[in-house]
Amino acid sequence: MDSAEQDPDRVAVLEAFADTIVPGAKRSPEDRAIAGVVDDGGAVEAGAVALLEDPAGGLLPALDIAVAELNDYATEYARENGLTLDDDVPPFVALPFADRTALVAHLCAPDHPEKQMWVGLALFSNMAYDSAAHISTTEALASGHPGLLGIGFASPDADGLWRFSRFSYGRQLADLHPDTTTTGSPA
Template sequence: MSTVSSLDRRAVLKALAATATALAAGQLAAAPSAAAETVAGWTVQTMEAFADTLIPGERRFAGDLPVAGAVSGPGAVQAGVIKALTSPELPLAPLLPEIAALLNTRAVVYAAGRLILLPITSPAFVGLSFRHRTTLVRGLFGPEDPDRVIWQMLSLLTGLAFDTAAHLDTRQAVTAGHPGLAWLGFPPPGPDGLWRFPDHSYGRALAALHPATTPSGSPA
């Protein structure tokens, strides 16, 4: 089974960790709409298919191969996962072809072991059905997989793109109807552009406010 070399694996993990940190910290500006153009088409298709396996969505158009159309509603691809992964402010884009090649190698091995005929006009992973993609990806997260951490980090980034629109300004994302935030019912900000939550999540205050608490909410 082909794997990323030890040196390359470290580089990939370092880039993935830096990307996750930047996205989680909200350090990115809105990614350019053409950001994915810096990555080859088969790499984009492969990463889209991987993201769609984790957070599936409906097809964007007839004949959409990377998106399997396993469910209705938006998924990670519609939420902009490729824009997040290929942001010029992050170090990950140059390594995506190698990650995609690794995933497609795994797909070839998987298909060969099950006598699945893959098309030659699309990446190997894209050529798998959603059921087989899911089975393959499930195995990538097994404790015995040497590249498990890579797939775990990619799944984290996929979740951040859908659940938080981390590659976008949150106010702009909500206003523009970001598919993930809209699907999750993320609330819009107040008139001043800030979020406030007057209702307690448990339906009641759990403790009285300490009289010495500062206006910012910090303890005295």
């Protein structure tokens, strides 16, 4: 489902969660979902919401519940810590970044009864950044994917294939199998 067609508060909470996992730069000074604690693109720019909402990932049916629970937890966290939350945005989005981080750390703690859900959301947020799992690698690189560019992922050659002139470990680890074809496939 296209996040532009969705409830903007729901999207903002998902973005704020993803930004807590892999922070990114604000899109504008008015951006509340992205805290802007770094100057580079993070999980949101990398497409975390698209990956979370991809039906193939299996999280989509639980996202509305997760958003509601994040807001409930944020409200409780704010009450317990004497914080006043801005009513203009959802409670989780209204939390300052350090408090979002503390809350997410609590939710992902080994002894938290719902940790599987929160760790799953965190893993998908990170996966969007470090592997662009929701789009092809070629498309991700062509669009300037912040995670792949950040780790120095090499672009393909002009024909769309990846070839590497030197070994990534600085030495050849094994001999090429004699039945390997010229395209690199086993015979």
